[in-house]
Amino acid sequence: MNPPQRISRRDFIKMLIGGAAVAIGIGMVWHVWERLKRPAEIEILERKVKENVFVENGKPLVSIVRGKDVKKAVKVAVDLLGGINKLIKSDDVVLLKPNVGFSNIDAVTTPEVLAAVIEVVKEANPKKIVIAESAVRGRDTTFNFNATGIAKVAEKYEIELIDLKKSKNVVKVKTRGKLLKEISTYREIYDADVIISIPKLKRHVEAVTTISLKNMMGILPDSEKGLFHDLNLHQCIADLNTVFKPDLCIVDATHVMTVSGPGRGKMVKTNTILASGDPVAVDLIGSKIIFELEGLDKPLERAYNIPYLKEAAGLGVGVMEVDKIKLIEKELD
Amino acid sequence: MIRLNRREFIKIIVASVVMGTLAKLFFRLPKESKVVRPPGAIVEEEFLNKCIRCGKCVAACSTDGSGTLETCGYLDGLSLVGTPKVNPIKAPCEALFGKCEGVLPCVKACPTKALVWVEPHQIKLGSVEWIKERCIAFRKGGCLVCYETCPVDGAISVKEIIVERHGKFIKVKVPEFNPDVCIGCGRCVNACPAAPKALVLTSKGARRVIPRD
Numbered sequence: 001m002n003p004p005q006r007i008s009r010r011d012f013i014k015m016l017i018g019g020a021a022v023a024i025g026i027g028m029v030w031h032v033w034e035r036l037k038r039p040a041e042i043e044i045l046e047r048k049v050k051e052n053v054f055v056e057n058g059k060p061l062v063s064i065v066r067g068k069d070v071k072k073a074v075k076v077a078v079d080l081l082g083g084i085n086k087l088i089k090s091d092d093v094v095l096l097k098p099n100v101g102f103s104n105i106d107a108v109t110t111p112e113v114l115a116a117v118i119e120v121v122k123e124a125n126p127k128k129i130v131i132a133e134s135a136v137r138g139r140d141t142t143f144n145f146n147a148t149g150i151a152k153v154a155e156k157y158e159i160e161l162i163d164l165k166k167s168k169n170v171v172k173v174k175t176r177g178k179l180l181k182e183i184s185t186y187r188e189i190y191d192a193d194v195i196i197s198i199p200k201l202k203r204h205v206e207a208v209t210t211i212s213l214k215n216m217m218g219i220l221p222d223s224e225k226g227l228f229h230d231l232n233l234h235q236c237i238a239d240l241n242t243v244f245k246p247d248l249c250i251v252d253a254t255h256v257m258t259v260s261g262p263g264r265g266k267m268v269k270t271n272t273i274l275a276s277g278d279p280v281a282v283d284l285i286g287s288k289i290i291f292e293l294e295g296l297d298k299p300l301e302r303a304y305n306i307p308y309l310k311e312a313a314g315l316g317v318g319v320m321e322v323d324k325i326k327l328i329e330k331e332l333d
Numbered sequence: 334m335i336r337l338n339r340r341e342f343i344k345i346i347v348a349s350v351v352m353g354t355l356a357k358l359f360f361r362l363p364k365e366s367k368v369v370r371p372p373g374a375i376v377e378e379e380f381l382n383k384c385i386r387c388g389k390c391v392a393a394c395s396t397d398g399s400g401t402l403e404t405c406g407y408l409d410g411l412s413l414v415g416t417p418k419v420n421p422i423k424a425p426c427e428a429l430f431g432k433c434e435g436v437l438p439c440v441k442a443c444p445t446k447a448l449v450w451v452e453p454h455q456i457k458l459g460s461v462e463w464i465k466e467r468c469i470a471f472r473k474g475g476c477l478v479c480y481e482t483c484p485v486d487g488a489i490s491v492k493e494i495i496v497e498r499h500g501k502f503i504k505v506k507v508p509e510f511n512p513d514v515c516i517g518c519g520r521c522v523n524a525c526p527a528a529p530k531a532l533v534l535t536s537k538g539a540r541r542v543i544p545r546d
Contacts, residue, residue, distance in 0.1 A: 226526025
């Protein structure tokens with residue numbers, strides 16, 4: 001056997017440098033290759049928005065029902081509009097979108113209201129009903145479902161409950177908005193034929209009030225919600241609703257969060273349910289109710305000045321003149 | 334006896350100074366934690382002695398908890414490598430007002446009592462630092478997602494201030510943080526939509542457990 005070959009210091013250093021150069025070269029080629037590999041193009045989908053079916057002589061209807069029996073109040077509120085069968089057909093996938101952004105019961109849609117809505121929707125016998133939500137940034141949706149009793153309602157009626165934050169099926173959908181030309185949401189939402197927004201009537205630190213239009217932010221991935229806050233929340237809410245406009249809004253005003261929100265506020269018991277096929281109209285009336293409960297002067301004018309309502313009305317999402325809306329009020333015993 | 338010439342002597346002196354400085358840089362034993370520790374962590378010096386860097390708390394957090402825990406890397410300091418830390422950017426800690434309340438999977442997974450059981454009201458992981466120049470509310474108004482998501486009454490409030498923007502004085506609502514009330518869960522940090530984030534979770538004010546044995 002030959003004795004081990006000795007290499008000089010100079011050669012050794014040369015080899016080191018040569019090796020390093022080769023490694024760097026391979027790394028650079030790899031990097032460029034990775035850069036060139038474009039991510040798969042995400043298809044931008046389109047969605048058709050339904051016309052409001054709950055109208056009378058061209059005026060959108062808004063029903064306001066007061067009564068302690070939540071189940072009855074919800075049923076009457078929808079019947080006053082003309083009944084659920086006007087909207088839902090037997091082959092429809094119906095999405096129920098309650099507000100479960102938080103884990104404290106004050107800040108979310110009351111489970112009894114959701115249960116009442118499910119019973120009304122089931123009368124129309126749709127193909128499928130789903131409940132979906134993506135909680136406020138920083139909050140765990142599944143925990144909120146369990147802590148607030150929403151999960152129990154879904155279990156009782158055997159309805160699929162979707163924690164959107166756990167879904168990976170993000171799709172992009174074209175809007176007819178001003179600022180956002182497309183919006184990221186989830187396939188589960190896009191696949192729904194009918195959207196029913198079931199918000200809680202609440203004050204909001206940034207949006208002034210949060211009712212059915214703002215509630216639709218809960219169909220977005222967290223990153224998209226962040227973008228809304230960075231760009232212009234009011235405009236983005238309006239833009240979102242040009243494509244994901246609720247076809248029916250059933251507002252939980254059994255307990256109303258006034259003064260501050262959306263997490264904590266002064267709760268006022270009003271035992272009221274509002275319903276409408278026009279999210280702008282119902283949000284206008286709902287905002288007015290909040291301002292009245294707070295004892296503020298000129299509640300209607302204040303509601304007219306809420307930017308997201310103005311923008312949404314401007315984009316044709318709904319009607320915001322009170323004389324172009326038909327209010328139907330009813331007191332139950 | 335080895336005789337050194339002047340050149341070699343100076344070489345040795347310089348080398349030892351360099352080595353000493355490096356050692357000082359890497360082998361610091363901190364008395365106060367720089368990283369945010371999981372709930373129930375005992376005082377830092379004891380913690381570093383008892384923690385065997387098994388990573389069981391991190392694993393428990395990712396399966397049963399929110400997934401906020403991760404192990405410290407070399408950049409956190411050599412003596413901390415392998416120990417757990419809370420990373421609110423991954424997820425907030427759910428030990429209070431969340432799914433881990435009264436459960437604490439990380440504590441239950443710890444085999445050496447570096448993490449010990451604590452009652453929910455005793456949990457305070459740290460507090461939040463506000464970098465206002467990055468804050469959307471301070472820069473142009475709006476946002477306040479931190480206030481929205483905060484589960485602790487009084488930890489974040491909203492105040493109105495007047496700032497000059499583009500030569501005009503405008504009223505903006507900004508968040509105000511109360512470090513004494515804050516429990517350091519990191520929900521606001523996780524929620525902050527600014528890039529880079531305007532909020533940083535620090536171990537400042539953390540309530541650490543003094544071990545009994």
